[in-house]
Structures are given as C-alpha cells and as structure tokens.
Amino acid sequence: MSRLKNLNSMFNEIKKAAEIIKQGGIVAVPTETVYGLAANAFDENAVRKIFSAKGRPFIDPLIVHIENFDMLNEVAHLDTSSKKIAEKFWPGALTLVLKKKNSIPDIVTAGKDTVAVRMPKHPLMKALLKESDLPLAAPSANPFGYISPTKASHVENQLGQKVDMILDGGDCDSGVESTILISPEISDNGLWQILRFGPVTKEDIEYFLNDRIFVPQKNPAHPVAPGMLDTHYSPDTKLFLFDAAEEIPANFAGLTIHFSRPKTPQNNEYWLTENGDLKEAAHNLFSLLRTLDSKKSSMILCQRAPDYGLGLAINDRLKRAAQKLNMPL
Ligand code: TXA
Numbered sequence: 001m002s003r004l005k006n007l008n009s010m011f012n013e014i015k016k017a018a019e020i021i022k023q024g025g026i027v028a029v030p031t032e033t034v035y036g037l038a039a040n041a042f043d044e045n046a047v048r049k050i051f052s053a054k055g056r057p058f059i060d061p062l063i064v065h066i067e068n069f070d071m072l073n074e075v076a077h078l079d080t081s082s083k084k085i086a087e088k089f090w091p092g093a094l095t096l097v098l099k100k101k102n103s104i105p106d107i108v109t110a111g112k113d114t115v116a117v118r119m120p121k122h123p124l125m126k127a128l129l130k131e132s133d134l135p136l137a138a139p140s141a142n143p144f145g146y147i148s149p150t151k152a153s154h155v156e157n158q159l160g161q162k163v164d165m166i167l168d169g170g171d172c173d174s175g176v177e178s179t180i181l182i183s184p185e186i187s188d189n190g191l192w193q194i195l196r197f198g199p200v201t202k203e204d205i206e207y208f209l210n211d212r213i214f215v216p217q218k219n220p221a222h223p224v225a226p227g228m229l230d231t232h233y234s235p236d237t238k239l240f241l242f243d244a245a246e247e248i249p250a251n252f253a254g255l256t257i258h259f260s261r262p263k264t265p266q267n268n269e270y271w272l273t274e275n276g277d278l279k280e281a282a283h284n285l286f287s288l289l290r291t292l293d294s295k296k297s298s299m300i301l302c303q304r305a306p307d308y309g310l311g312l313a314i315n316d317r318l319k320r321a322a323q324k325l326n327m328p329l
C-alpha cells in the first residue's frame with residue numbers, strides 16, 4: 001500500500017501546486033475520501049478546465065473545499081442547523097449543501113442557488129488550501145462515469161495528460177466519496193436529507209442529531225439526462241451483484257468479489273475485507289474494481305455489503321456501477 005510521504009519533504013511540490021491553482025490551472029490532489037481534481041472555485045475559466053478534463057456535463061455541480069470557517073464565509077451562508085453539523089463533523093468526509101454566495105460562479109453550482117461545501121482533513125489537501133489561500137472546487141479526479149480514484153496512479157493512468165499536476169499522497173483512507181447532507185432549513189421537505197451515503201454514516205448523524213434523516217430516491221442536483229446516471233461509477237466490464245454465494249452459477253467463468261474472504265478461495269475469487277470490516281471493504285472497493293476491470297474478463301460478480309453504516313455507501317456505489325445491466329443472474 002502506498003503511503004503519504006513526510007509533508008515537509010513535499011513542501012516544494014505543494015508550493016508549485018498552489019502556484020498552478022493561483023494561475024488558473026488544475027491539480028489532482030488526495031483527500032481522505034478519493035482523489036479530487038482541484039481548481040480555484042472563484043475562477044470560472046479554471047473550473048471549466050475541470051469539466052473538460054473529466055468530460056463532465058455542466059449540469060453536474062461541484063463540491064467546494066474550504067480550509068476553515070473564514071473561507072466558508074466567503075462562499076456560503078451557514079444556517080443554524082448546518083452549523084451544528086459542521087462543528088461536529090468537520091474537518092472530515094461530510095459535505096453540506098448550503099445557500100451560496102455570489103462569489104461562487106454559476107459553473108460551479110450548475111446555476112443552483114445552493115453550493116456543496118466540505119472542509120477536508122487530508123494533510124495534503126489542507127496544505128494546498130492553505131498555500132493557495134483559495135476555496136477549491138474539486139470533483140473526484142476520474143473521467144465522468146468511471147470509478148473514482150483512490151491512488152495517484154489511478155489519476156495518472158486516466159487523466160495524466162489532462163491535468164497540470166498530480167500530488168501523490170498515497171492511498172486514500174476512506175475510499176468512497178463524502179456523505180452529502182442537506183439541512184431542514186434548505187431541503188425541499190423541511191427534513192434532514194442524505195443526498196449521498198458516505199463515510200460519515202446515517203447512524204452517526206442521526207445519533208448526534210437525535211433525529212431521523214430522510215433519504216430521497218434521487219439527489220435533485222444529480223444529472224438525470226438519459227444515460228448519465230446509469231453510467232456512474234461503472235467499470236467497463238459487466239458487473240452484476242449478488243447477496244448469497246448460492247446465487248453464483250456453478251459454471252461461472254468470470255471474476256467474483258466476495259464481501260469477506262471465503263474459507264477456501266478459488267482462482268478468480270477476490271474479497272473486499274478479510275473479516276467483514278466495513279471500513280476495510282470501503283477502502284478496497286474502487287481499487288479492486290479497477291484492478292479486476294483491467295483483467296478484461298467477461299463479467300464481474302460482486303457481493304453486496306450488509307445494509308447498514310458504511311455498507312450503505314458501498315451498496316450505493318455498487319448499485320450505480322451495476323445499474324447499466326442490472327438484470328437478475
Ligand atoms: O469525497 C468527495 O466528496 C470527493 C472529494 C474530491 O472531495 N468529491 C466528489 O465530488 O465526490 P463529485 O463531483 O464526484 O460529486 C459531487 C456531487 C454531485 O454529483 C452532486 O451529486 C453533489 O455533489 N452536489 C454538488 N452540488 C450540489 C448541490 N448544490 N446540491 C445537491 N447536491 C450537490
């Protein structure tokens with residue numbers, strides 16, 4: 001597993017990356033969730049380069065990363081309910097949808113009057129925010145529709161020619177994208193809503209709030225044009241999901257991903273975690289899917305995670321990855 005080097009030894013790289021950002025370039029940078037592709041959130045032309053590098057449609061809004069509450073104040077209004085959450089869960093893998101300020105150009109928010117904001121805790125992303133002293137718009141650093149990157153090599157292989165620089169911070173810790181939450185003061189039904197499951201779990205937030213969270217079927221800010229949602233997070237190889245090993249056909253010739261390590265693993269059998277640990281499974285999910293996708297097998301079968309905690313985020317990504325061809329086995 002590749003690890004983050006000593007931050008001091010990366011000082012020159014961080015300085016160079018911040019310079020690129022200030023001059024309107026785009027930099028791939030690790031966060032505690034996945035690698036992001038960052039640009040100055042105030043600079044419309046710089047943000048346009050992100051969309052172009054990813055092949056991302058302009059109807060899909062970006063997340064703005066901030067270093068501290070002063071920077072937040074420059075980009076969004078913090079309502080009282082969201083403030084409680086921000087103070088508890090930031091810095092970390094949680095994004096809040098807030099009322100935007102005029103400083104943020106429409107290209108970032110797909111013309112909406114809200115902006116998704118996150119205060120990350122990864123030391124390299126924090127260093128880049130501090131050094132550039134700018135809020136950074138950063139979606140995941142993958143071509144639109146493919147699995148998010150959790151290693152610098154994932155970014156290099158797919159977007160290496162299209163970005164100005166890649167900061168290598170080793171493997172991302174969580175391995176799935178941030179939880180997206182919207183407060184009752186802003187949501188369309190006056191309830192707390194989770195718009196995307198992620199590392200900060202529904203249970204954790206509900207426990208803290210002592211309140212139930214509503215999960216809408218679709219995030220209204222997510223692109224819904226035909227063919228777009230379907231291909232989200234997809235590997236190129238056909239992916240099907242299963243719950244119990246008995247569902248796997250006896251003569252199955254493709255690759256199988258089990259949730260936990262099987263007692264007697266066969267060739268072409270893989271697993272997300274040794275002993276059923278959800279954090280380990282989430283950490284490995286995208287990386288394993290990428291590795292198996294590169295084997296160009298006829299098909300991948302993947303077992304769903306248990307449906308609670310981080311398992312909800314894993315199953316959400318699996319469902320999207322398999323959605324294109326989600327037929328029963
Ligand atoms: O962990 C993460 O969140 C990573 C790292 C790089 O921070 N970023 C990430 O960004 O996953 P991205 O672009 O792949 O996902 C952003 C999603 C959009 O697709 C949309 O669903 C949601 O955030 N979003 C952005 N702005 C929104 C808004 N104003 N209202 C609702 N949802 C919004």
Ligand code: MG
Pocket residue numbers: 139140148
């Ligand atoms: Mg993404």
